[in-house]
Amino acid sequence: MGLTAGVLAIDAGNSKTDVAVIGADGTVLATARGEGFRPPAVGLDTAMGTLAGTVDRALTGAGTPAVSHVSACLANADLPVEEEQLTAALAACGWGATVEVRNDTFAILRAGVTEPRGVAVVCGAGINCVGMRPDGRTARFPAIGRISGDWGGGWALAEEALWHAARASDGRGAATALTVALPAHFGLSGMPALIEALHLEHVPPARRHELTPVLFATAARGDGVARAIVGRQAEEIVTMAVVALTRLSLLDEETPVVLGGSVLAARHPLLDDGIRELLAERAPKAVARVVTERPVLGAGLLGLDRLAAGTDAQARLRAYYAG
16 A cells, blocks of 8 residues: 555553554554453453454554554553553564553543643543653553552542442431432432442442432532532542642643543533632643543554654644544
């Protein structure tokens, strides 16, 4: 074919995987979508087998067996040792001459900035934060839950709402409208019924995340306990961003702070306002924006950065995903 297959871009999250084969000039030659990438849940071999099926469809569509560089942004690549393991696994597939694996939060960051410089906080099911500079320096957190100091994201917000509602219901905690709103979401009479239903799994555990929008709606109606939970989430998001900015010596420079993930993409006014107020106080030169671009774009841009493809190639790739 006339175009050189420069980059195989992979954005593999827990729920879905997007793949793009990109020419060295930024032209998208083929794309494919597949299932999520969850090595901790299904094992590395099974996860790689699922990923390989998606990648093979994209490479076949592009009419090439391999590319110059594989830029893979993967869920569950939280620690350097996990990145090394996954890099070796992808390199063994022979998809590209070089392979770079990063945590999938880097894809969201790169999609939301015009150059590889800035900080991203992702608040979806969980929470994570990364930062980068053009010279290759990065800032990141393990982001593997409470054992690494994390708090927040949809699951944590739902659990916190349940905790406060349970204590309010039996008198151990402050009164809150969550005691009515949470069980009502599942058509139940009160917190005792909801606690029983969750414990006995009459309400499947996977449905707990449905309580996060209920929390935000209750907070928007002025409930003090719910508002305090949302305020804590804003605090955690800004704390991570400010630490990352400080580590990269970007606190005193105008720097993008990209906000992504389902909780932030929902644009809850109370959370949005809280984040911006705290950033204005602690990092006044930070420029916050909610990213709307698809993360696979970020994986592709990171690959083009690696190939020194230039601004025209980046613009062409961005135009494709903007269309």
